[in-house]
Amino acid sequence: MTKPLPREFQIALTADFYDDDGQPKFDEFGLNVFEGHEHIRVTRFAEHCPEISSQQLADSAGVIVLTARVTAATLTGSDDFLAVGRFGVGYDTVDVDACTDHDVLAMITVGAVDRPVAEATVGWMIALSHHMLTKDRLVRTGQWDERTRYMGCELRGRVLGVVGLGGIGKTLVSLLQGFGMQQPVVFDPFVSADVVASVGARSVDLEELLSTADFVSIHCPLNEHTRGLIGSAEINRMKSNAYILNTARGGIVDEQALFEALQCSRIAGAALDCFENEPVTEPHPFGELENVILAPHSIAWTEELFRDIGRTACQSMLDLSNGKRAHGVLNPELFERISFRTKWSRIVGIPVGDLE
16 A cells, blocks of 8 residues: 655744845755655744744744744644754753643754764864963964963873763764873763773763863753752862863853852863853953853854754654654654654644554
């Protein structure tokens, strides 16, 4: 028996993918995945709202979200809405429990960010330890003879400490293998010591990592367990010549405690891509410090990153539209729930028994 063709499947993009003139801000973010699939219809929100409203979801089966929040209120009246696709791997802006309660899949782009974030982290490690920003400033301001005050250090012989051994952390460990560093240490209570050992690292508790590592690199999600994970007491355990790098989420590191430690050179420096309150639209206090590198939550943004995230997010939506289980689902238990399968079947026009 021939499998029925899927019904029209409308996918909305949040408005922040586009500029004020309605033109895409990015050269490629995966929409070519939908080419040749006539049942897919792509639309975009007319305006950007910090929190997606239920009205914006009207007529769409799925939405791909860049920065907007998805809350329980967003999903009010979501009987004909199937999936939220977060453009990235962080999902603190998506209420996953609310999605589950409303029979809505919450998806992230697992694997698509691993290389660019890890590569940017390596770049920051080198920039910090070689005082690259300061040395650039010396030339720009005619302070050539000040260079003797800024002797750097190599990665060779240093210890990397990874907080959160997901795909990014594993890739970071792999990329650094050629730099002659000592064995990395990892703190991740959700990953077994055997898995940590399989990437050539050693599993330790947070206290040992902080007191051992020359570079503390944050790669865990922001949740109720990790908010404020690195505070004043934790920073005080770090070596005076150590650096902290956060490419994960603001709120994991206590900003005030970090600022005070950096201001008095309690630790050597920091590189921060994320902040407790974003966007940062006024000069940030960290900008007053010379031993800090800052980026507007985009240090890993590359053409390859957006291409790969976009293709992953779009492929997940395409799979759902064809009655197939998607990649990167945060609440996969829905695939076994009768109410969700019934809704999925109705939206895509494929019998429940034919859903994969």
